[in-house]
Structures are given as structure tokens and as C-alpha cells.
Amino acid sequence: MSRKQGRLAARFKQLAAEGRAGLVTFITAGDPNREISSAIIEGLPGAGADIIELGMPFTDPMADGPAIQASSIRALDAGQNMNVTLAMVKSFREKDDDTPIVLMGYYNPIYIYGVERFSEDAANAGVDGLIIVDIPPEEDAELRIPANKAGIDLVRLTTPTSDEQRLPALMGGASGFIYYVSIAGITGTKSAATSNVADAITRIRKFSDLPIAVGFGIKTPEQAAEIARVADAAVVGSAIVQVIADNVENNARTKGAPDLRESVLKFVSELAQGVRTARS
């Protein structure tokens, strides 16, 4: 079941027409629980998120730093699982049929769900793309083929260690957009120098016409703006997740739910402001 035009392609086309980069916001689905998480997701487009990246929590997030590790544990402790994540996407889609949703996570929960069934259920729920951290191109055919067949893009990751010999292999089979991991490391730690990111984007463009989103280590509206000057989109994850963590610590889970949602959306709107004014 392929769609007439994918939401991701449409969104990047629209961003290009507006002459600006996009903001991709990451939160973990179900953090700190399903209700608050759904409320945050529904507010993200209004706060300025152009693409929603939704984490599928996993017990052993090897590529993630402390903030996203903790968010996975909060979500799992609150009962999050793959069925609930897909149901959250489905209910979002009933209200918003334009904002692309990309699921991010690790392969095992998808493998256990069953790749064929997952691809169909995710497409039906309204998922547009997948970012799977621990399945490099050498292994990804078993997921990429059924996902593409269902109309879902498998977003390929490139990193500072992806040299010109490796890039062609990374681009073969890539769709949706290219995710440039701007540092060699885990999420939410170091930040890359913008000049290095610009060089990497030039290198990647030699091998692909797909839009390039840049993530890892982008924590402030200023950093997001810098990346937005050189890339097609800036991804912010750990810094948003940290806002949730800070509010949870202030007992938000029991009485401060609206505050938590507002805190997150306020931060997202600041990031969006940075991204939207970056090239003006």
C-alpha cells in the first residue's frame, strides 16, 4: 500500500519552498506515561515541530546517553509497548494527516513483533519512516524491503566515520531523508562544530539528493539555528527529553501534567524560532 505522495517528501518540498530548514523533535513514546506523552505529541506541530521523531523504548539503548536511557525506562515502567506506540500514532493521525512521524529505536522489538506485520501495522497507523540504530545497511534488507513495500522509508544514518568509500553503500537503498549523526558518540553528549557538519553535508551531497537532517548534541535554539543554516533539518532529542525529566522530578507525573506539556512545548517553540529565523 504505497501512498500517492509521502508525508516526508511533501514536508521537505514545503520546507524548500519556504526557504528554510525543518525542526525534527524527538521524544520517547510513553514518557512519562501514555496520556501525557500523547498530549505532548499533539501539541508539537503547533509549537513548530516540522517532523516528529518518536522513540520506541527499549531496555538496552546502546547508542543513547543518560537522558534518553532514562526516558526509555520511564516509558517502559509506565507500561509502554509497541502496540501502545502504534496506537498513539494512530490517534495523532486522526487529528493531523500532514506532520510526518518517524519511529526511532532498536531492532529487537520490531523483530519480535514481526517485520512484515510491523511494517503493515505501522503504515496503517500513519508512520512515515523508521530510524533503527542497530541495523546497518549490511543487515537491513530484512526490514527495509517489507517497510518500503508498506510505504515506509528506512532512514539511513551517516556518521563522522562514514568515509567516501562507505557513503555509496549507505546511500544505496536510502529513502525519506539522510540522518547525519554529527558526532562519533552517544546521544545528548558532545556537540559538533558547525564547520565540520557543513563539510560532512558537502561530502554526503556528492552521493545523494535526499534531504539531510542533522542530529546528536543539538541542545539550544542557537545550536539548532546554526545547523539549520547548513542542513535541511535539525534534530533535537535529549534536550527535549531532559525537560520531561526535570518536570517528572518535580512530581509532574501526579499533579503537574499540564505544566509538563507546556514546558516541553515552550522549549520546542524556542527551538522552532531558532530554526525558522536561521536563514533570515
Add this chain to the structure above:
Amino acid sequence: MTRISNEKPNSFKALPDSDGHFGIYGGRYVAETLMPLILSVEKAYEEAQADPAFQAELDEYLKHYVGRPSPLYHARRLSDHLGGAKIYFKRDELNHTGAHKINNTMGQILLARRMGKERIIAETGAGQHGVATATVCALFGMKCIVYMGETDIARQAPNVFRMKLLGAEVVPVTSGSGTLKDAMNEALRDWVSNVDDTYYIIGTAAGPHPYPAMVRNFQKIIGEEVRQQMTEAEGRLPDSLVACIGGGSNAIGLFYDFLDDEDVTIYAVEAAGKGIETGEHAASLSAGGPGVLHGNRTYLLQDEDGQITEAHSISAGLDYPGIGPEHSWLHDSGRVNYVPITDDEALDAFQLCTQLEGIIPALEPSHALAYVGKLAPTLPKDHLLVMNMCGRGDKDVFTVAEALGVTL
């Protein structure tokens, strides 16, 4: 592509394929940042394998530093006590540092040196691999960082101190249950953050290709020695082999050379913790299913959502919710019999061996011993059984004392 087949292969020693697959198991499920590094480890290892000077250097260290070959010892009193098979111990606990782990760390440190790496990281559960890594790092003057779960740090204090004496930095890991799985996550996070100067010495026959095959190849000397020693002692091959299995490096080390000898029956003993039925165990083959974790597809303890569940074993070295991918394949192909042994059974075997043979075994091979205790009495007296005594038990005396209610 991988193939799933019930047909018996022509050889059980032909895998992995060029991409590191053992049937559907194995592979390279790592972050893209690590892929160029994993590929360079594979290339460097292939070049080292083809270089006689590399093997000669390794052989030299194994002989004069590690103390190989380790003896093959006829355990007469245990054999008489059990009243069946003639039991031999492969004495890998007599290696320098007290376990089989150094066979592998010696091989990998020589590879890391060839690659020009200066900083070594490792994960450890019981601490034996951490000690073996810290030892070779001291020997070659390399920086050593060992990730160890805080639960394991508490129950393996002697090994933690040994690592520190050897100059290693021991980093406590507090995430998850603070055991081997969490230490491996943290080591992978370190590696992805330090790709330029760091080599990761994985301690068991698991992880992304080429590690499962490479660790196996560094450990297969155990079985090769047994073949020669048993032929000298008895004029024939053993009838059965028994080894404990966590990740499975000592087991594959003993088994590999015999995989194509059809008359050799092979048993691998998983940690059943408090009993498979309690859910508190580390028996990924007996009670888990295929999944993807730590760079490879293999049997894992997991729930219906694909979340990894905690393993439980009195033995820190077996306390891991996965297993090396080659074992998953050997399990499915039926070549190796995987059997469970509980904490209590292992504790009984620990004491029996100590009293009858004057050998204090580690809690890991105590699991293998406990299975020998069940198996040997059912076998005739001319049945030759080899058990891998893969580690000595000095490190475990505190844990055993506590389990037996003794205050030291």
C-alpha cells in the same frame, strides 16, 4: 542470504559465512558509527591470521606466559565417587590469571597492537575477563578501562582489586541490573565515543562479527590440546565433552575441534539460577528465543514486546541474558545438547569437587561439574568424559560462604 534448514550440514566447522552469519544467527547489528571500525577489526584479524609471525608470537606468549598447554587430568576420586564414566578435567583454571579468558585476551591484545590502538576497553561479569584484560594491558603497557556492573563489583570484590592493582580503571555500571549485559552496553557506548584510539576486547564468543569467530578461534586451542592429550593418554578420542555456558567461549573452545567427530557427544550447561520454572535464571537457550542484542542475532531472554529481561545466576560469569550466536546455531542444528543446572546444584558440585579432588572450581564450571554428577553415573566405566575446568574458585569463596550461611 541466510538459510534455515533441518538438513545436517557437511561440516559443523564451516561457519560463519563472510558476513558473520551462523545460519540466521550472528551478523553485525551495530550503530553505523562503529561499522567502519568493525570492518577494520575484521580486516586486521584476517591479515593477522594469514601472517605466520602473528601466530608464532601468540604461541610464544601462550607457552611461556599463560602456561599452555594446560594439563588433562584424570579425576580418579570423583570418577570413583560417581561410579560411572572416567572423568577428565581440562585444567584451564591453571592458566595465568586462573581461567580460560586469557587465551582470548592475549590474542586480541596482539591484534590491537598490530592495529596501532592505544586504549583498551572491556566488559566483565565475574571479573575473570576483566582481570585477563588488565593483565595483558599491564604486560604491554596499554591503557585499560573495564566496565563492570555494580552488582558484580559487590560480589566479585577480589577481582575488582586485582584489576586495580594491574593498573586498570574499573568503571561501575549502575544502569539496568548492574550486571554483564549493562556493562556491555556501557562498553559499546564508550567505543562509539572513542572510535579513533580504542580497541574493544570482547570477552566471550558473542557480539558483532568478527568477534564470535575470532574469540572462538583464540579459544579452540582448548579442544585441540584435549584431542592430542586424550589420544596420548587413552589412545582414542573422548566419548563426551561437558562445559558450562554463559556467552559460551570456554564451551566453544573445548567443542570446536570435535564438532565433526560424530561419536563425540557434547553437552553445554546453562545456568538455571533458582530454577527455569521460577523465571530467575540465565538459560537463554532453554527458555529464551531468537532476538537481536549487542551486535548479533542470537537466543535471548526477553518478553513478548522484545524487551530484554534480567538474567539470574549465582555465578556472575553466567549471568547474561544472551549467548554466542554459534551456540544458537549448534542448538538448532542439534549438534550440541544444552542442559540446565541450578544455583543449588552448582553449589553442591563446588563442594564435592573441592573435597574429593582438592580443586576449588569457579562457580561457572561448578555448573558443568553438577551436570557431570548427573551424567557420569549413567555411563559405563570405559566412557571417557572431559569437563572443562575453565576457572578456579578463589574469587568465589565469599559468594559461596554467604550462600552456605558462613560468616568470614
